[in-house]
Amino acid sequence: MGTHRRAGASAAGMLLMEMAVLVGVLAVTCAGAIQRPDYDDTGAPEFLNQSWMASIPDSRPLSEVTIPGTHNTMAFYGGALTECQSWPLEQQLRAGVRFLDVRVRHAKGNLTIHHGVVYQRAHFGQVLEGVAGFLREHPSETVLMRLKEELSETGDIYGAVVEYVHRHAHWDLLWHSRLVPTVGQVRGKLIVLQDFAGPDLGMRYGSLDIADDWKVPTLLHLSKKWRSVHEHLSMADAGNRSHLFLTFASGAGIFAYPNAVAKRINPRLYKYLSNRAGPAKRFGIVTMDFPAAPLLKMIIDFN
Template identity: 75%
Template sequence: MGTHRTTVATAWMMLVVVLGVLSAPCEGKVQRPDYDDTGTPEFLHPAWMASIPDSRSLSEVTLPGTHNTMAFYGGALTECQSWPLGLQLQAGVRFLDVRLRHVAGNLTVHHGVVYQRAHFGHVLEDVARFLLERPTETVLMRLKEEFSETGDIYAAVVGYVRRHARWDLLWHSRRTPTMGQARGKLVVLQDFSGPDLGMRYGSLDIADDWKVPTLLHVPQKWQSVHKHLAAAAEGNKARVFLTFASGAGIFAYPNAVAQRINARLYKYLSDMAGVSKRLGIVTMDFPAAPLLKMIIDFN
């Protein structure tokens, strides 16, 4: 079984490398109002949560997020973001999607087979630094095991928190906090077994139709996004809604899907500008600063 798994992983890695080379962009980086694959946001919005009332439940806050937050390497098939984590937070991102490979107690950041040149400690240090500088803010972080199958990352996560941040940085409850309770805290959305480190990821109302086989399937992907955003606006205000606007497939790389879905999302939100509406967490690949600001303004 181990040999077979190694062979499959090697073959997949070779495919990723080949497709990454074949898909290397022929033109420069893009910075549009809806899509940005440059290294720097157009502008920053680091303390936008300061104006949200302390009494408001986090489930009633509309906030932007990034899918596969740390996926910067591996070619067009696996790269989902271009801004470093610190800049994502400064630009207004408040939901992070972090995938960890667990080997002998070590937690390295992966997107599938591709190592993203970071470990969980790097993520925690960036988040802790940001929250120390911006105590009015909170960060939600989905944690998921990826490219390992131990099913037991709890102790490793706890060890990293104690070494690279501090224990009281976390919101230690399954309950959804109010904004006042969450300020200065990292709210773990726990997508793994073990005692409570934070809220359970599975308790959220989630739309993550990530499979987009080809670019011809983008309209179906957008329908899923549109439907769930409408549901978030009308749904149970005590429940956190999470909509993934990201998607990919062998013939539809994350950047190509994001250019098309982000444009639709930007127009959809522009048409509702000026309205106070709960959209929940809106998670994207390669978002642009104006799109993040537009999402934030629904608060």
């Protein structure tokens, strides 16, 4: 009898916690736009960092540069469950973002931008045009782009990607090597981090040292998520300088929408980096949902 009561009490307690988490998610979802030093879901960044790579020596390997990035860069639509960013691509680049995470759905040679089942009202050509235009204006910079097939399962986007590059940009825009370049070698270029099959277009995404523990079932799991981020940033700082490190600070789950996770993980990231400000450090690529301009600048300043 006592055992049944304890089990019932435990189940009731878990249900109350889950309900509290759901209420918290809904509260975050319904809140107005916010612009904090660590989190920004407004329409434009507080300030810009347009040409920050100009001060980095040409001889420095890209693997030794600390780079801010955005997860699911083009995910602007579909409600709180699928929206990961609020700044348009051009504003992200002008704010200092240099790593893009782009997901394309392949259908009959067309490459539309998706986050899961949600169409993001854009196609891959618009992304290429945006990046090419930015790099023409800021030739000291380079942009890395993880490119992945989303929703469709053709496993054969190489030909369509090549066609889009020729139609919406130009072949020489790309860094055509698997090797880690120096900064000087890739100024004004787009590095495709190829997360799909086919001949080499650029570097292979799988060659990076990646921490992408994106599953955060509820807000009760945030400590586990932060532990993954913290440990991988420490690894990047101490790790092999010839390897590119990539840490995703983003995460989501049915009871933990991307904005709810970012509102709680981004401040921890901001504090972690603030406590290490000063001498140059190598944290690799640090990728976020809803980053704020001061957080991006803090990451850039480690160079």
